[in-house]
Amino acid sequence: MDLLDKVDDDDRFSLRLILLALPEAEVILDVTDLVSGGWLPDQPLKIASGGMDEMRTVASTHAPTVVLTEGRTDAEFLSAALSVLHPHLTDLIRFLDFDQRNEGGAGALVRLVRAFAAAGIANKVVALFDNDSAASDALRVLNTTTLPPNIRVVRYPDIDLASTYPTLGPPTMEAPRGSLDQANVNGLAGSIELYLGRDVLTLPDGAFRPVQWQSLHKSGYHGVVTDKDQIHELFRAKVDAARRNPSKVAEQDWDGLCRILDKILTAFRSSRG
Incomplete structure (x- = not known):
């Protein structure tokens, strides 16, 4: 055991070495004193799983x-x-x-x-x-x-921008191309595009690219921002500009x-x- 004591302070390493050296042997670890002393839970079957959880927690921090x-x-x-x-x-x-x-x-x-x-x-x-x-x-x-x-x-x-945002509804007799109305689209149409910035979502005329209402889900109508491909191109250009000149981020x-x-x-x- 002197050699094992030099391997590591963690007794589990010593136990593992014994099991590797004597694969057919039954090794019993008496934890009675540890349980009665309050160092281990009173359900010994959880000792191994608890140890694994502890090791995963330690590993996750690094x-x-x-x-x-x-x-x-x-x-x-x-x-x-x-x-x-x-x-x-x-x-x-x-x-x-x-x-x-x-x-x-x-x-x-x-x-x-x-x-x-x-x-x-x-x-x-x-x-x-x-x-x-x-x-x-x-x-x-x-x-x-x-x-x-x-x-x-x-x-x-949820974001303030989405609380009052232009939406394009389905076509009607009065509005064959759909009607444009303001709506709170938080929880209904909050895809990544809606978070890329006003500078990316704004059209040349100053209006925002509207959300197009689509299918009806149990949680409500589902909407998507129109012109996604163009929004993506504009955002990538925005990122490139920020990387070339970090002072642009403030603007x-x-x-x-x-x-x-x-x-x-x-x-x-x-x-x-």
């Missing part, structure tokens, strides 16, 4: 937080925003590589969260859902209270993305609700 999103552009744009607004955190926050995923959307993200939970991933994981009706419907089947403590589920936040609108990044950075500060 590993980057993994962020799961609904789509490829969500991961791309949030990663870009992080590099512009918080460049010192890029090694601590990693967005899942969508090249390794076959599908996107809220339903697919729910399945991915369940897979991560079942696999016992040690990293801290933030599952980030859109702020729309599709996400609300998908989250109905996910019991977040049963997830491991290293997995948190959050959504894009650009990053408020929506700041709010999302804050959701990620504070996901583990409070108890899970």
Whole structure:
């Protein structure tokens, strides 16, 4: 045992060496004194699983937080925003590589969260859902209270811009091309595009690119911002400008993305609700 004492202060290493040296032997560890002294729980069967949970917790503090999103552009744009607004955190926050995923959307993200939970991933994981009706419907089947403590589920936040936003309704006899009305689209049409900034969402005439109402979900109508491809191009140009000249950031609108990044950075500060 003198040799084993020199290996490591953790007795589990010594126990592991014994098991490797004598694979057919039955090794019994008497923890009676530890249990009666209050050092271990009174249910010995939980000692091993509790030890594994403790090791995963310790490991997760030294590993980057993994962020799961609904789509490829969500991961791309949030990663870009992080590099512009918080460049010192890029090694601590990693967005899942969508090249390794076959599908996107809220339903697919729910399945991915369940897979991560079942696999016992040690990293801290933030599952980030859109702020729309599709996400609300998908989250109905996910019991977040049963997830491991290293997995948190959050959504894009409500923002003032979306509380009174132009929307394009379905065609009617009076308005064959659809009617344009103001509406609160928080919780109904909050995809990543709505958070990319007023400077990206504004048309040449000064109006915002409207939300187009589409299908009806259990949680309400689902809407998407029009001209997505153009919005994406404008945002990528905005990021390039900020990287070339960091002083440009003060002139650009990053408020929506700041709010999302804050959701990620504070996901583990409070108890899970």
